[in-house]
Amino acid sequence: MSVSKKQGLGKYRVIVIAVALFLVFDLGVLILNFFTSYQIGQDAISINLAGRQRMLSQRMTKSLLIIANDASAGRDIGAGKTELKKTVGLFDSTLKAFHTGGSVMGGNDKMVELNAITSPKGLQILSEASTIWQGYTLATQPIITQAEFTPEQLTTAITYARANNIKLLGLMNGLTNDLEKIASAKAERLRLVQTIGIGLALLNFGFILFKFIRSLRRSDELVEQAQQETDEILATVKEGLFLLDENLKIGNQYSASLRTILLQEIKPGADFIAILGSMSSSETLVSARDYIELLFGNHVKENLIISLNPLSEVEVQLTDSRGKSDTRYLSFQFNRVLVADKISHLLVTVQDVTERVHLVTALADVKGQSKVELSYLQKILAIDHEQMHNFLALMETSLTNINAALQQASEHGGADYHSIINKILRETHTIKGEAATLGLESCTSNTHSFEQEMIRIRNLPHIQGNDMVGLTVRLDDFFERLHLVRTIMSSVTGANVSTLTPVAHASNLVDDMQLLCLSIASDQQKQAKLTADLAALPKLPECLTKELRNITIQLLRNAVSHGIETPDERILLGKSPTGSIHLSCKEIQKDQFEWVIRDDGHGLDPERIKSALLRNNYYDQEALTSMDTRSIVMKIFEPGFSTLTTAHANAGHGIGLDLILDKINAIGGRLHVKTRVNHSTEFIIHFALGRSPVAQSS
Amino acid sequence: MKLMIVDDSSIIRNRIARISRHVDLAKLEIDIVGQASNGKEAVDLFVKAHPDIVTMDLTMPEMDGVECTKALAYMNPAVRILVISALSDKSTALKALKNGASGFLYKPFNDEQLISALESLVN
Known part of the structure; x- marks a missing residue:
């Protein structure tokens, strides 16, 4: 130069x-x-x-x-x-x-x-x-x-x-x-x-x-020609190009694309930092200024600090002439311009890399998705086919029920959204329980996030039909996944999965529950072991076994999450660090059965239940004082009740126990709860074969 | 060219030393005059060994890389310091550069990256 x-x-x-x-x-x-x-x-x-x-x-x-x-x-x-x-x-x-x-x-x-x-x-x-x-x-x-x-x-x-x-x-x-x-x-x-x-x-x-005039004219012509060529380049080049001086001012010439990329008018001599400030965060601004100042200094090697460029892929908020704001990603590259071995300017190249960034994100998503599908496949292959068929049938039934409930909500304005949501929550909870039992983590977490969304809506001061729209989209996603799993299953087993009828296998029940118990316990850094005596189970019809399975899943989840203490707590209480849960099914009289799930955890503490009821504004202090201990304990079966302050996938949402009560009612059973603080909790279900509405209907 | 390596990880120090003795670098005539595992050691060694170039870690006990860079650049403004760090926070690296370092290299690095960075630093 x-x-x-x-x-x-x-x-x-x-x-x-x-x-x-x-x-x-x-x-x-x-x-x-x-x-x-x-x-x-x-x-x-x-x-x-x-x-x-x-x-x-x-x-x-x-x-x-x-x-x-x-x-x-x-x-x-x-x-x-x-x-x-x-x-x-x-x-x-x-x-x-x-x-x-x-x-x-x-x-x-x-x-x-x-x-x-x-x-x-x-x-x-x-x-x-x-x-x-x-x-x-x-x-x-x-x-x-x-x-x-x-x-x-x-x-x-x-x-x-x-x-x-x-x-x-x-x-x-x-x-x-x-x-x-x-x-x-x-x-x-x-x-x-x-x-x-x-x-x-x-x-x-x-x-x-x-x-003189001839040479002047010739040099003028050359200058004009060079100027014209520069203008043409600057008008055509896709990148935003401009020179930045030591005072961080933009030079007199810049490419036409600069305005399109930055979505604003640029004037010669404009302050670059001010322009950057209008679109990015103050931290970015500080780093950008530091970086540019370093480039104007002599002691730093240009090619050794490129990786530190804070503007190599910067997220900016751009507002167009109609006032519409948009998040874009821009890349600013800086190159020193040397005149007589002195840094006179920085040549700045600006590109809109939003598409690239989105593509990279999309690729990562696709990778993640493939991972999920692969993990589905692995899980599915690991699970017994019949169990999987049963789960898919249950999932389809539940999803259809949820879909019907959502339709009901959208068709009838002013419907009782609370009861609809509770109904959907019960169905979701069933799916989640089964998925967790089979070790389908991805399905469990999806159902869990669906539940969280439901609970968010349930807690809204005024629920409207529109609030449920998002759920429909997510439900479609569930249906899609169901379809995906079925496709994978049929391609693996060669059978048309959707035509198979659900079969509840009592023999699998103990294994499944033991697996679920271990899984929930390890999720919560607890130790628990399930033992079972289900000698009377073969006497029960399949439809009843299926319901009892669902009930047991929820009670087991509840027992590990709420009943069993952490190993440290248990040691302090003089117990074995591993909690024990026992499941039993007995025929106490002809066609009269008793289904018991017992844990040796810290029992149902009326004081904890009381404070949870107070915390969630279910009852005021006065109402609680007038209740006896049994009434207080039975409040755990009220929809939405939970003693946990934070929810996790296994418990804490306040869904579960009310669902159990529904299901017990559905099989015509009665529930008894026996508890001793710091000793044990026992859920006892009594039911008779002839009286079960589920059994009758099947 | 006398090189001093500053890093709290002996694995990284040995790796830099090994690569610095690479055959391509023989042209640069790099002579490793010392290794330090923290900023204080580095300052002491700097006074004794008078290195021309320094590779500098940023997160170190006793005295961190930014402070150490500042001290070395104060003692000899002509020293060329290459910051080598795994920092995800670019602003700390920029701080080191503002205080006298000449270049930056991300950890982990491969042999070619370190050689090319050292060459840039020396030329």
Whole structure:
């Protein structure tokens, strides 16, 4: 980017030579002018003195005549003699000076330097004049030098003067004319030289002007062309491009895309940090400023800090002209611009990388999804096929029920949303329980998050039909998953899964419950072991076994989550660190059965139940004081009750026990609860075969 | 070029030392003059060994990398410091650079990355 000085001289070389020539011409003309002017000055002296010679020739004659006149009248001839002496002397010295050159008295009584005559005509005139003058000096000599001269001597002088006066005048006139002609020729020559000199100078000047303008125009054209190319590049390039100076101001030129990418007008000299500040967080701003300042410093290596660029993929909030805000991801890359080894600017390249970021996220999602599907597949393959069929049938029934309930909610505005939600929650809870029993973690967690959403809606101050819309979408997702699992199953087993009828296998029940017990316990960092005595189970019809299985799942979940203490607590209480849960089924009379689930946990503490009821505003203090212990304990079966302050997948939502009560009612059974604080809790269900509505209906 | 390696992990120190002796680096004539496991040790060693280049970890006991960078740059403004860190927080790394470091390399790094960073640092 730097411009070489050598190249610059080359570019202007012609102009420099032209200017030098111009100066040489001018100087030449000046010298010539000076010399000729000097000569003309000398010529003027000669002309002047030649003219004086004309005048002196007349004055000499006049002096002779005055002397003769004064002498004949007997007057003093002194004045005449002095005049004659002066004029003759002047004439003589001037004539000699014309011959040989030298000093002579000028017109203003000062000595002047006279050049010798060199022109042929002048020399000839001088020669003739000298001959005449020789006789003149001889004739006037006695008059000038002698105090007493004879009248003959005076007459001789006057006669000579008269005879040669006009001749001498004519010769001096001729000399003057000759000198004037020479001077005039010199003046002519001077004019010519001046004209030629000025002409050449003008020509030179014209050449300089032409050269200069042409090269100026050429460089202007180059600049314009470069400017146009830059403009075209900046108008076409997809990236936002601009230069940033040390004061973090944007340069005069930037690409058109910059406005589109930043969704705002950019003015030359705009503050980059202010623009960034309008779209990103203050932390980003601080880091960005630090990073840019580092790049302007010399000690940091540019390629060694690229990885620290805080704006390489920055999330920004952009607002368009209609005021619509949108989250985008921009990438700002900074490159040092060096001029003469100094950092003059940073070249900033801006790109909208939102699509890329979304693609990366989507890819991660797809990967996650594949993982989920793979884990489904692994689980499904690990589970006994019949059990899986049963689970899928149960899931389908429950989902259909939920769907019906949601439809009911959307069709009847002002429906009792609370009871609908509770109904859906019971169904969901059943699915969750079964899924957990089979170890289908993904399904368990999905059902759990569905439950949480339901509970969120249930806790809204005013539930509206619209609140349930999101649930429909999630339900579709469940149906899809159901379909997916069925497809996987059929491709693995080759059987059409959907046509199989659910079969409840009592033999699997103990294994399943033991697995669920271990799974819930390990989730909560507890230790629990389930033992079972289900000798009477084969006597029960399948439909009843299925319901009892669901009831047991919820009670088991409840026993591990609420009953069994953590190993540390148990040790402090003097118990074995592993809690024990026992499940039993006995025929106590003909067709009369007792189903018991017992845990050795901390029992149902009326005080804890009381404080939970208070905390959730079920009852006020006064109402609670009036209740007996049994009534308080039985409140755990109220919809929505929970003693846990935070919910997890296994308990704490306040769904479960009310569901159990529903199911017990459905099989025509009765529930008894026996509990001792810090010792045990027993849920005892009594039911008879003939009386069960479920059994009857099947 | 005299190199000092500052890192609290001996594994990382040995790795940097091993790569620094790499054949390609022989052209750079790098001579390892010392290794320090924290900022204080690094300052003491710096005074004795006068290294030209330093690789600097950021999270270290006693005196952290930012403080140590500041101290070394104060003692010899011409020293070139390459920060090598696993920090996810870029602002700490920027702080080290503001205080006199010349470059930054993410942990984990491979041989080529370290060699190329050292070359950039020296040239």
